[in-house]
Amino acid sequence: MKKLLFTLSLVLASFAAQGQNNEIPTYAPDKESLEIAFFTDIHVNLGNAMEHAMREAVEEVNSLPYDFIIISGDLCNMGSDAELELVHEIVSKFNKPLMVTAGNHETTWSESAFMTYGRLFHEQGRVAMRVGNYLFVGYQVGPYMKMAEGTIRPEDILWIEQTMRNARPTDKIVSVCHYPLINDISNRKEITDLLRKYDTKMTLCGHYHQLKLSNYDSIPGVMGRALQMGSGKNTTYGYNVLRLANDSLYMYEKVLGKEPIERFRAKQGYSKELGKLPVQPYMPEPDxxxxxxxxxxxxxxxxxxxxxxxxxxxxxxxxxxxxxxxxxxxxxxxxxxxxxxxxxxxxxxxxxxxxxxxxxxxxxxxxxxxxxxxxxxxxxxxxxxxxxxxxxxxxxxxxxxxxxxxxxxxxxxxxxxxxxxxxxxxxxxxxxxxxxxxxxxxxxxxxxxxxxxxxxxxxxxxxxxxxxxxxxxxxxxxxxxxxxxxxxxxxxxxxxxxxxxxxxxxxxxxxxxxxxxxxxxxxxxxxxxxxxxxxxxxxxxxxxxxxxxxxxxxxxxxxxxxxxxxxxxxxxxxxxxxxxxxxxxxxxxxxxxxxxxxxxxxxxxxxxxxxxxxxxxxxxx
Known part of the structure; x- marks a missing residue:
């Protein structure tokens, strides 16, 4: 019980520390590889199927030896205060370090102009956490208070660069945001140029509700499944398991109550195999x-x-x-x-x-x-x-x-x-x-x-x-x-x-x-x-x-x-x-x-x- 309360306090403290721009929280599991429970697009609302599935997922994750938990956006549907309070209540029960980034469903229709999210999770949607030799850098991409493509604000770009510039020499940098780093983000070239400058090993994302490995301008893009997948009799509830070991990444699909199934693996950072995957062309120049x-x-x-x-x-x-x-x-x-x-x-x-x-x-x-x-x-x-x-x-x-x-x-x-x-x-x-x-x-x-x-x-x-x-x-x-x-x-x-x-x-x-x-x-x-x-x-x-x-x-x-x-x-x-x-x-x-x-x-x-x-x-x- 004391251990549970201590780990729960770590989760809540990480929210508070990041909101106050304090020193990066650091966790160093005693193992050579990391096992990460990776959620995205959980879309929790009061009484819906995802609320019940997420509560079940928390219980399952707490019973398994994961080192770290990531939720990369779309926590709810409209970003309402009631929805965000509900999600916060659920995920605060995780007994392991937790990193949360915002998705478009938190930023597009927010009745509080994103202030409630900042109060509950991370101010301005920015969060950095160090786990083992990995530095996870999380940020939001909008859109902001209306339908639009994603945009990483200049002040967020500045924070991302400062965070990566101050990384330890042994840190392997992992980018975390909700959108894939393609033309869904209006300044996609600016962010991928910056991430490559600091030798980012991969970027974790969601948004499209599918498990997929992509080439984001020579950066491995790891897209995770949503909490709910399929429909009718084919509906499943689950999350992703990301294993980082020996300069490689291994991505598994984990349906609740079942054994994880490996879906793909890749080298961390750029590789010849990654180079064989297609890259979306940049948008045309202004005229x-x-x-x-x-x-x-x-x-x-x-x-x-x-x-x-x-x-x-x-x-x-x-x-x-x-x-x-x-x-x-x-x-x-x-x-x-x-x-x-x-x-x-x-x-x-x-x-x-x-x-x-x-x-x-x-x-x-x-x-x-x-x-x-x-x-x-x-x-x-x-x-x-x-x-x-x-x-x-x-x-x-x-x-x-x-x-x-x-x-x-x-x-x-x-x-x-x-x-x-x-x-x-x-x-x-x-x-x-x-x-x-x-x-x-x-x-x-x-x-x-x-x-x-x-x-x-x-x-x-x-x-x-x-x-x-x-x-x-x-x-x-x-x-x-x-x-x-x-x-x-x-x-x-x-x-x-x-x-x-x-x-x-x-x-x-x-x-x-x-x-x-x-x-x-x-x-x-x-x-x-x-x-x-x-x-x-x-x-x-x-x-x-x-x-x-x-x-x-x-x-x-x-x-x-x-x-x-x-x-x-x-x-x-x-x-x-x-x-x-x-x-x-x-x-x-x-x-x-x-x-x-x-x-x-x-x-x-x-x-x-x-x-x-x-x-x-x-x-x-």
Missing amino acids: FEKVGAKLIKADTASIFTGVAVNGDMLYYGNSVGWLHAMNAKTGKVKWSQRFANSIYSTPIYSDGIVVVGGADCSVRAFKASNGRELWSLKTKTPVIGDGIVENGVFYSGIGSGRFAAIELRTGKILWEASFGDGQAQGRPTIVGDKVLFGAWDCYLYCLDKTTGKQLWKWYNGGHNKLFSPGHVVPRVANGKVYVVAPDRYVTVIDLETGRQIWRNNSHRVRESTGISADGQMFLGKTMDGELVAVESGATTYIERWVSDAGWGYDHNPCPITVSRGVIYMANRLGEIAAFNEKTGELIWRAKFGDSATNKIVADERGNVYITLIEGLIYKIK
């Missing part, structure tokens, strides 16, 4: 110059926001919590203000004031000319959604389950409304006396903008919160509200009553929408790279035209922007397509980077500003 675009800023951190525009001044936030005011002509930062966590909300400029919400549970306003703070509000949970200003009032979600109207000049809350749970992430829409917004609880809400009273709410008919209209900008035209949630339907709702008029899924539309300048066309981007224009005045679904950008599959929720007769649409791989607003003809398509576009913002002078997750800001005149 934005051909459309007259100019790179005006390359930030040292990631950017998850769009820009607010005031003449030549741009305002944006980054992943390390800086709000910057930058001159678009010179690229020079005029002033900056620091938040305690990442900024996901796009700043808003209005009447000499810049207002923005922060993942540090705040909403703050600043004087646009010099950055002087005018007021600050604390919220109960992180603020990650966009807001809107009308007549001196700022309307925005202010954390999970809350929406408010705030006087822009003073910060006074005029009213605050509670709406179930989940974040309201997409920009609200104001029409007359109504404010509309979607949330990650399967509902679209319509409130009285003066009182906050709920006028109606629309339910998408399902129980899967991943299909919620939480990251949708409601589009309103001709007395109708257009919504495209991840359920891949265009849904039209009567503005006055909330009655559903029609739904259509003839195209695989998802989240990214716009409206024509005259309000007569609803615009939707499909998951197949098409732009669909629908008559907004009709009582049924009538297409005006469909145009193909030619880039194929996509899921980036970046809203569609219309400016001076041109429609701008973005994908997850740094590409922008421009279409003729009247005809739908593709005017041009260009690549600006390798990561997803956050927002496309047009100003009154016809300038178009584009931000990419990799920290780039472009201007198109």
Whole structure:
């Protein structure tokens, strides 16, 4: 019993130490080889089959002589606080050293903007542990608070390099992250170049729910099975066993209650055998110059926001919590203000004031000319959604389950409304006396903008919160509200009553929408790279035209922007397509980077500003 309590304390201490950036925890088993219980994609949720299977797996692993346990991401489904607390309760019962990295299901839809994960496991998703002569370096790859490809943030790249640079001469480095090191990660070349520089012996990953050995730019890629595999009578629950011995790696599949079966073996590091495996080609180089675009800023951190525009001044936030005011002509930062966590909300400029919400549970306003703070509000949970200003009032979600109207000049809350749970992430829409917004609880809400009273709410008919209209900008035209949630339907709702008029899924539309300048066309981007224009005045679904950008599959929720007769649409791989607003003809398509576009913002002078997750800001005149 004393031994069990001691080893349990090691698990909890490793979480705490890594969260505080303390010295790397070191464990040195008295044996020449390591036996690792390697989990990935466990997808635990309250009461589901994976919860029961994971509890059984913990009991089994505790009864076997493993030296170390790794869970490489996708601990749960939506990254909710309740799910993360449940997973933490289960895995804290392991009686051996445990390393956990985050997956896309922890970072994409997190109601706490990843803060709960950091509190329970490892701050910022970074963790390093030394076991025997191996240094395991774990990091997260996103995506961050929206559908996109994975990206390793610049601050994480810096931490990875510092950790590997400080390795002992005898350390064999093992990379651990959720995604495979292929083009699923926008800066894949940057990370694989770095890992090769420090002679990384292998990288452990998951995401694709299959056991597989791959060549990730001359680094052995060891992909593990998910906790649940197969379906129906062929369903199995299990994990992977990784044995490291004599400069080789041995990968086994371990179905619960059965003997492990070897699936593959390989040399650690590069070998001739590894070189025979295919390597995915790199993504094409950017070609934005051909459309007259100019790179005006390359930030040292990631950017998850769009820009607010005031003449030549741009305002944006980054992943390390800086709000910057930058001159678009010179690229020079005029002033900056620091938040305690990442900024996901796009700043808003209005009447000499810049207002923005922060993942540090705040909403703050600043004087646009010099950055002087005018007021600050604390919220109960992180603020990650966009807001809107009308007549001196700022309307925005202010954390999970809350929406408010705030006087822009003073910060006074005029009213605050509670709406179930989940974040309201997409920009609200104001029409007359109504404010509309979607949330990650399967509902679209319509409130009285003066009182906050709920006028109606629309339910998408399902129980899967991943299909919620939480990251949708409601589009309103001709007395109708257009919504495209991840359920891949265009849904039209009567503005006055909330009655559903029609739904259509003839195209695989998802989240990214716009409206024509005259309000007569609803615009939707499909998951197949098409732009669909629908008559907004009709009582049924009538297409005006469909145009193909030619880039194929996509899921980036970046809203569609219309400016001076041109429609701008973005994908997850740094590409922008421009279409003729009247005809739908593709005017041009260009690549600006390798990561997803956050927002496309047009100003009154016809300038178009584009931000990419990799920290780039472009201007198109």
